[in-house]
Amino acid sequence: MVSGKGGTGKTTVAAALALALATEGRRTLLVEVEGRQGIAQLFGTEALPYEERKIAVAPGGGEVFALAIDAERALLDYLQMFYKLGSAGRALKKLGAIDFATTIAPGLRDVLLTGKACEAVRRTDKAGRYVYDHVVMDAPPTGRVTRFLNVNDEVAGLARIGPIHHQAQAVMKVLKSPQTAVHLVTLLEEMPVQETADGRAELAEAGLPLGRVIVNMVRPHHLDEAALQAAAGKQRAGVAQALSRAGLGGARRGGLAERLVDPLLEQAAEHAERVGLERAQRAVLDGLGVSTYELPLLGRGMDLAGLYELATELRKQVSAE
Amino acid sequence: MSGTVTAVLGTDAPARLEVDRLLDDPQTRIVVCCGSGGVGKTTTAAALGVRAAERGRRVVVLTIDPARRLAQSMGIDSLDNTPRRVAGVGGSGGASGGGELHAMMLDMKRTFDEIVEAHADAERSRAILENPFYQSLSAGFAGTQEYMAMEKLGQLRARDDWDLIIVDTPPSRSALDFLDAPKRLGSFLDGKFIRVLMAPAKVGGRAGMKFLNVGMSMMTGTLSKVMGGQLLKDVQTFVAAMDTMFGGFRTRADATYRLLQAPGTAFLVVAAPEPDALREAAYFVERLAAEDMPLAGLVLNRVHGSGAVQLSAERALAAAENLDEGGIVDQEPGKAGVRGSGTTPEDGSPAAVDEITAGLLRLHAERMQVIAREQQTRDRFTSLHPEVAVAEVAALPGDVHDLAGLRAIGDRLAAGGPAGV
Numbered sequence: 001m002v003s004g005k006g007g008t009g010k011t012t013v014a015a016a017l018a019l020a021l022a023t024e025g026r027r028t029l030l031v032e033v034e035g036r037q038g039i040a041q042l043f044g045t046e047a048l049p050y051e052e053r054k055i056a057v058a059p060g061g062g063e064v065f066a067l068a069i070d071a072e073r074a075l076l077d078y079l080q081m082f083y084k085l086g087s088a089g090r091a092l093k094k095l096g097a098i099d100f101a102t103t104i105a106p107g108l109r110d111v112l113l114t115g116k117a118c119e120a121v122r123r124t125d126k127a128g129r130y131v132y133d134h135v136v137m138d139a140p141p142t143g144r145v146t147r148f149l150n151v152n153d154e155v156a157g158l159a160r161i162g163p164i165h166h167q168a169q170a171v172m173k174v175l176k177s178p179q180t181a182v183h184l185v186t187l188l189e190e191m192p193v194q195e196t197a198d199g200r201a202e203l204a205e206a207g208l209p210l211g212r213v214i215v216n217m218v219r220p221h222h223l224d225e226a227a228l229q230a231a232a233g234k235q236r237a238g239v240a241q242a243l244s245r246a247g248l249g250g251a252r253r254g255g256l257a258e259r260l261v262d263p264l265l266e267q268a269a270e271h272a273e274r275v276g277l278e279r280a281q282r283a284v285l286d287g288l289g290v291s292t293y294e295l296p297l298l299g300r301g302m303d304l305a306g307l308y309e310l311a312t313e314l315r316k317q318v319s320a321e
Numbered sequence: 322m323s324g325t326v327t328a329v330l331g332t333d334a335p336a337r338l339e340v341d342r343l344l345d346d347p348q349t350r351i352v353v354c355c356g357s358g359g360v361g362k363t364t365t366a367a368a369l370g371v372r373a374a375e376r377g378r379r380v381v382v383l384t385i386d387p388a389r390r391l392a393q394s395m396g397i398d399s400l401d402n403t404p405r406r407v408a409g410v411g412g413s414g415g416a417s418g419g420g421e422l423h424a425m426m427l428d429m430k431r432t433f434d435e436i437v438e439a440h441a442d443a444e445r446s447r448a449i450l451e452n453p454f455y456q457s458l459s460a461g462f463a464g465t466q467e468y469m470a471m472e473k474l475g476q477l478r479a480r481d482d483w484d485l486i487i488v489d490t491p492p493s494r495s496a497l498d499f500l501d502a503p504k505r506l507g508s509f510l511d512g513k514f515i516r517v518l519m520a521p522a523k524v525g526g527r528a529g530m531k532f533l534n535v536g537m538s539m540m541t542g543t544l545s546k547v548m549g550g551q552l553l554k555d556v557q558t559f560v561a562a563m564d565t566m567f568g569g570f571r572t573r574a575d576a577t578y579r580l581l582q583a584p585g586t587a588f589l590v591v592a593a594p595e596p597d598a599l600r601e602a603a604y605f606v607e608r609l610a611a612e613d614m615p616l617a618g619l620v621l622n623r624v625h626g627s628g629a630v631q632l633s634a635e636r637a638l639a640a641a642e643n644l645d646e647g648g649i650v651d652q653e654p655g656k657a658g659v660r661g662s663g664t665t666p667e668d669g670s671p672a673a674v675d676e677i678t679a680g681l682l683r684l685h686a687e688r689m690q691v692i693a694r695e696q697q698t699r700d701r702f703t704s705l706h707p708e709v710a711v712a713e714v715a716a717l718p719g720d721v722h723d724l725a726g727l728r729a730i731g732d733r734l735a736a737g738g739p740a741g742v
Binding site: 005008141189192194223228230231239246248260262263265267270277299302 | 359596598600627628629632636643644675676680681682687688691698719
């Protein structure tokens with residue numbers, strides 16, 4: 001399960017994780033539950049239908065399949081499977097009952113979504129081998145993920161008997177087992193780190209297994225504070241001369257190189273401030289006592305090549321342990 | 322020829338969103354900040370509130386889920402569902418007289434409870450509030466937060482205590498949820514399905530409806546099987562207790578919808594210059610147009626700029642490499658090739674200064690790459706929606722969590738031009 005505050009790149013991280021886990025001939029299923037078609041956009045494919053479909057080949061011959069779960073279709077399938085509803089299913093839909101069950105009824109939608117993922121986790125082929133080595137879900141954001149996963153409390157409390165109740169219990173058994181890990185994606189910024197801390201506490205309280213905190217978009221640190229102060233202070237003229245030596249114009253006052261010094265220093269000061277804030281947030285994360293993986297910020301933006309780069313990076317950090 | 326035209330379109334700057342004119346216009350009564358998660362909606366709403374109050378308006382900001390320190394800075398860290406005056410903004414503190422800022426954080430359960438209490442007698446409302454299905458419903462299934470935010474907006478507007486209401490929208494899975502969820506909840510609570518749950522017996526009394534009745538009892542039977550009989554019973558009890566309020570829900574949802582379409586409401590779509598956020602923004606712009614909802618413009622947060630745009634990323638990197646190589650030549654004998662190990666920035670040796678300078682140049686190259694990427698993303702949006710006015714807000718290095726920070730954001734919003742210019 002991959003969660004994280006909005007804007008931290010949880011879909012990207014989920015996809016990179018699915019790729020990393022598929023390396024060397026394994027097969028993973030990447031699942032999307034929020035109907036945003038984020039996976040399709042990331043992999044540059046057309047919108048995903050409600051069926052498992054191969055979307056990528058991992059290094060070493062592994063395969064990544066993807067599935068966008070549609071709660072309404074999942075419910076109809078489910079009803080068909082267990083009750084052979086036929087036309088009654090259509091009538092229920094017409095009445096708004098399916099709408100009710102999938103968008104309004106508390107928790108039912110979540111049971112269907114997590115239930116579908118759990119079914120994929122447990123599915124075996126004729127030889128009894130698991131069809132997927134790993135199932136990675138791009139889960140709802142941190143603020144909602146505990147409620148989403150904790151379907152037992154949500155639904156079992158409401159539906160104390162009946163198939164939904166059994167389904168919820170079966171799902172919880174998988175979700176609370178060591179087979180499951182909930183990874184939280186964060187940035188080194190105040191709000192995402194705060195949400196990570198809150199999310200960690202909520203998951204612990206619900207008895208759900210926290211995996212890693214994945215620190216995304218980590219920037220390289222080019223200059224330390226001391227260097228920056230020197231550059232802004234007594235080495236200022238030296239910097240102008242160095243710029244000039246590097247072929248960027250005159251170092252004299254008003255020269256092309258000299259006029260670069262102020263804007264460059266200003267950018268460096270912003271960089272230093274950001275580094276300082278990141279350091280503070282890193283300290284907060286350290287204080288949580290969670291293990292982390294780190295993924296770099298890709299300067300050119302996110303594309304398919306970048307996704308493979310992140311997958312390789314994750315792979316490296318996993319095998320370094 | 323067509324290539325030239327495309328190029329011209331691509332570089333055409335969109336109209337600037339005039340934030341101050343929007344805030345100063347007494348006709349502007351509601352500003353709705355919407356957009357996908359993590360783009361700075363709450364901060365934008367708060368900054369607009371501070372700015373409007375300091376320009377003389379009586380403002381209330383309705384926030385949904387503010388960062389703790391941001392909430393503290395406005396004195397609304399206690400969640401009590403009531404607007405509170407924010408000290409230090411407008412009034413005696415500000416230059417322009419008369420302005421005030423109030424702020425509140427939405428408590429969705431409490432808002433829902435209040436609706437129930439306002440529309441049912443004491444006994445009935447207690448029955449509703451204690452119903453397990455209601456408790457689960459009000460504590461937050463998909464849509465309640467959106468519905469309650471709109472409900473609260475309607476209440477604030479009805480009170481008429483403020484001449485400007487600024488609303489932050491819930492962190493939905495998609496920006497569009499906020500428009501759809503209230504209707505969905507409203508139509509569910511009023512819908513056919515509820516009628517079926519409530520009154521299969523009533524319907525069955527009529528001879529002509531016999532066939533339908535068979536279908537319906539089969540359906541409630543199925544529902545009972547699927548949900549468990551006890552949940553169905555909770556729902557039915559809930560529905561029976563809410564009976565007097567039905568009709569009301571849809572009417573209220575419709576009224577809020579109309580309020581959003583009325584002149585005096587202005588939508589600001591908030592985004593960051595990233596593909597996902599701007600894609601959501603584009604959807605939202607299209608949707609608002611389809612619903613006849615008045616879009617004031619796009620607020621593009623966290624845009625990067627540079628005071629040295631004349632120096633391209635490529636040249637900066639080449640110059641940095643040049644300095645790296647030069648550094649080896651300049652090293653004293655015995656240190657050749659070992660960069661950085663023997664130098665400290667303070668020692669002022671040419672090698673040390675070169676190293677710092679190369680660092681400055683690399684930072685600049687990175688910045689220029691970010692700017693180019695943001696520009697490209699923004700241009701894509703602008704070519705899809707050239708009619709949308711844009712205010713760009715230059716990125717701040719840190720988080721905003723005090724009034725001074727909100728004022729700084731407000732200044733940047735009002736300046737509105739491309740960052741760094």
